[in-house]
Structure formats: structure tokens, C-alpha cells
Amino acid sequence: MHNPRPEPRPITLHPVGTVHNNITKPTLVAGKDGLSLQGSHAAMVERSRSTGTEVSEIVIREDLEDILTGIEEYSHLVVLYWAHAVPGERRTLTRVHPMGRKDFPEVGIFSTCSPARPNPVLTTVVRLVQREGNVLRVTGLDAINGSPVIDIKPYASEFYPREGVRIPAWMQQIHDEIGRRDRS
Template sequence: MTISFEPIGYVENKVTEKKDTRWGEDISRLVINQELSRGLTGLDGFSHLIVLTYLNEAKFEPQRHLVRHPQGREELPMVGIFSQRAKDRPNPIGITAVEILSVEKNIVTVKGLDAIDGTPILDIKPYFPQFDCRGNAKTPEWVEVIMREYF
């Protein structure tokens, strides 16, 4: 089965190279295709949204990425790709909850998006705490280690 998507826009920011840390202060513009701009109506009533991206510069190599140390850090345990939020995956889809700074015409300005300049946007969805936040969630200790410098 083949599944295909058309991007609804692209990311515009100053990040030109892949990185694993310090995304929290990055400001990005989500440039939505003009013909879809009316679909942003009402988004300014939300403080956050979820961005789904196509990680077009990711390169999944099963021998290297299927099981690996998160962020290539040897001090962390070997875990499978589906236990990580790594960029090099079988289907290079990124998902990030971000803060909305503004919505103007076909541009949504956000803070904290972990995507580089030119990344295609597959979809955006408003952040609903009732759906998107689970208070009883748990993660392994190594997640705390990599998240200390992620945002």
C-alpha cells in the first residue's frame, strides 16, 4: 500500500542544520498554502497547536537506526526506534506541540518547533488538553536525560 500526502505549507526559520538540543527558543513561521489560509480561522483562540511535519532530510538506515542509543549518546540504553522520537525513522513524520505566538493571514508564528527551515508541513491541529495531555503518563529515566537540553 502506498500512502501519499501533499504538504499544506512549509516551515520558515533560521535553523539550517539538524540538531538534537535547544529547540525551545526557536521561533518558526508556519507558512500555510494560500488556498488553505481560511482554514486557520479560529486558531488564534488557542495557545498551542500540534504540528505534523515530513522530515524530508531524515535518512532511515535500519542497521543504524532501528535499535540505537538515543541521540547517539553511548551512556543511554540501546532502544528501538519506536521507543524514541528520533528523526531517522521508517516513516519520517515529525510531531511537536508548540506555542502559538500569532496567526496572521496564512502565517502561524510558533515557538519550540523542532524542524529545520523548509520542512514540509503535513497538518496542524489545535492542542486540546483533554486529548493531548495525560497526567498519569510515565517514561524511562533516559527520557529525562535527553529532554534536559531539548527545549
């Protein structure tokens, strides 16, 4: 039977690795009044486009190196990481204007890709450039330097829908403004 108010039980996650790159600040900052861009819209667009070509390293804990066995056979990976730069008190936002833009409708946080979430687990698909021991070199990673990596999965397009995918007009506008990042 459905319990409308389940008692929350804490869970424990242990990072499997860490992101190393030149991104030192998050694009979006969560404040008590919502989201705001750090810098100009043009700078955000340029940064979003550049993540498609800039190489980041994901350094997996040495004691877990064996979990990477066979990963070189994949061209793309799904990386789940923790948005560690979002302070706990900023994870209470429930509604935001996407990208901090007042010209977009205010929506629930789960309707966005915002890092200001109750559990700031973020995900992105990256291109695997190289594996060297416990280090993965990838492009397309939008995590900031030092972000804890909590999981990596192979990307297999057959697991994801390709037809009939619907997104809101404001999300399509963001995609159009940024342009498709080169992850091929």
C-alpha cells in the same frame, strides 16, 4: 481476522505548508551505524532550549488559508512535519542509542523521538504567537528550515493524559539535561 503480514499499500501525503526559520541543520544525523549529534552535547542543549523562545513561521499554502479559520483562539498547536533531511537509505534503522549516546541503552526506533524513522513524521507542540493570513508565527518548533508541514491540530490538554504517564530513565535524563522549554 488479523493478517500477520499485511501487504503494505503506499499512501500519498501533500504538504499543507512549509517551515521557515533559522535552523539549517538537524540536531541528529542518522548514519548506517546509528545516530550521532551534529556538534557538541552542550550545543544541542542550548539549541533545544532556544527553540522555546525563537519565532518560526509556518507558511500554509495560499489555497488552504481557510483551514486556519478560528485557529487564533488556541494558544498552542500540535504540528506534524516531515523530516525531509533524513535520506531514504537512513530510514532503515531499527534500533538506536537515544540521541546517539552510547551511555543510553539501545532501543527500538519507535521507543525514541528520532527523526530516522520508516516514515519520518515528527510532531511538536508549539505556542501560537500570531496568525497573519496564511502565516503562523510560533515558538517551540524544532523543525529545520524548509520542513514540509503535513498537518496542524489544536492542542487541548484535556485530550492528553496528565497523570500516570511513565517514561524511561534515559528519557527523563534528557529532559532534565535540556530543562523544560518555555512554551507557556
